[in-house]
Amino acid sequence: MKWLWILGLVVFLECLVRIPLMKIKTLRETLMEKNLVTYFLEENTDVQSQNVTDDPQFTLLPLRNAMALVYFGNITIGTPPQEFTVIFDTGSSDLWVPSIYCSSPICRASRLFNPHLSTTFQHTCKVFEFKYGSGTIVGSLGYDTVRIGNLVNLGQVFGLSKRQIGFEVAPFDGILGLAYPSLALEGTTPVFDNLKTQGVISQPVFAFYLSNQKDNDSVVMFGGVDHSYHRGQLKWIPVSKTHFWQIAMNRITMNGVAVGCFNGCQAFLDTGTPLLLGPTRLVTTIQKFINATPSGREYEVPCSSITQLPPFIFDISGNEYPVPAQAYIWKNPQGRCLSNFRGDNHHSNKVETWVLGHVFLKLYFSVYDRGNNRIGLAPAV
Known part of the structure; x- marks a missing residue:
């Protein structure tokens, strides 16, 4: 990987150490293409059922969406707070927003x-490069206070973009990653891990x-679970690798015929x-x-x-999760009906891997339990 040069104003020119940092993940490539933007853990757990809405260490943040293709909500950074819209992304672990040092045309609209x-704010001498499916972000790292709803995260590292390639139609400012620390930039601590270690949330x-819906019907919640958003009990699935939110899947069938994951495979749950x-x-x-x-x-x-068409059935830990045609076929504003399946060769060729994005997650309320390294799923209301 070649060395990155430091861009920006005088405050960054004093830095002598140049550290190239890069991460690759799959994000919403089709924003531009579509002219839009048998093992369960026990139920007695740390994910409690009390009225979390009365807990000051719990926050429920409304999310907006663009054509149900990308979901984003508001956070603030700095003192006094500066507000940004970000994707809360389980497929990455870093936080970045556009900065005044950004020279790319897209930044003029952000x-x-x-x-x-x-x-x-505290600046650092470190630079970064994030590569996503939809573009590349280059910039420098800093530390500041980050607020998510009523949760205050002190001294959080984040990226200040200085060059943005791609994301031309993105209706959001930046990305807040929620995957494991192993996926984050080396030597940095992700937002959720700081919320845990600083004792800001009561449950991890x-x-x-x-x-x-286009309005604020979608939500992300931190520090607990509001069970009014799902039907029935959560079914818990162990995380198979603490990097992405990765789980083992048994098979994918249609009309009883296997169409994928014939001998078991891996899957990521990705809100981005x-x-x-x-x-x-x-x-x-x-x-x-x-x-x-x-x-x-x-x-x-x-x-x-x-x-x-019949549904596809995703068999995960012995539970069946149907995805009907109304979910895996999308009718765009021009009246064309398009498949929501897409070939992806970004991940390991040694192990069959699937990425379950919004098509799946709009059907199933999902809980990400870092305390027990597991994911809970239940039909969404």
Whole structure:
């Protein structure tokens, strides 16, 4: 990996140590393409059922969405607070926002963090490069106070962008990663881990309810679980690797016929990815099952299929999670019906890996329990 040079104003020129930092993850590539933006853990757990809404160490933050393709909410950084919209992303671990040092045209349409206006900001000599499916972010690291709802996180490291490539149609400012520390920039502590270690939250959990509605019906919650957002009991699935939110999956079937994950596989739950991503060779076969035909970089399906095709069944830890055609086929504003399956070769070729994005997570309320390294799923209300 080649060395990065330090960009920006005089405050950054004093730094002599240049540290190249890079991370790769899959994010919403199709924002631009679509012209839009058998083992369960026991139930007696630390995820308590008391009225968390009365707990000052719990926050429930409304999320907005753009065509149910990308979900984002507000945080503030600095003293006095400067507000930004960010994706709360279980597929990455770092926090970054645009800064006044950003020279890219896209930054002119974003809110920019100004470190000179914050009395609690501390700059560092470290630079970073984040590579996502939708673009690349280059900048420098700093520390400041980050607020999520009523939760105050002191001395949080975050990235100040100085160059942004891609994200031209993104309706958000930055990204707040919620995956494990092993996925974060070396030597940094992610937001959620600081919330834990600083005692800001009483329970080391967060949860997502994602809705198709445009208004503030979707939420992310930290420090507990509001059980009014799901039906039935949560089913707990152990995390198979503490990096992404990764779990073991048994198989994927349609009409009782296996169409993927034939001998078991791995899956990531990713709130930063709207689609169902899998190995390209298997996804190509699935497109044939649903009579999808190539249309540019997408696959188009007859709209009549939405009421005719059966669900795909995702078998996870012996539980079946149906995904109906109304979820895996998307009708865009132009009236075309498109498959929400997409081939993805970003992840390991040695182990079959799937990414379960919004298509799956809008159907199932999801809880991410760092205290027990597990994920809870239940049908969303």
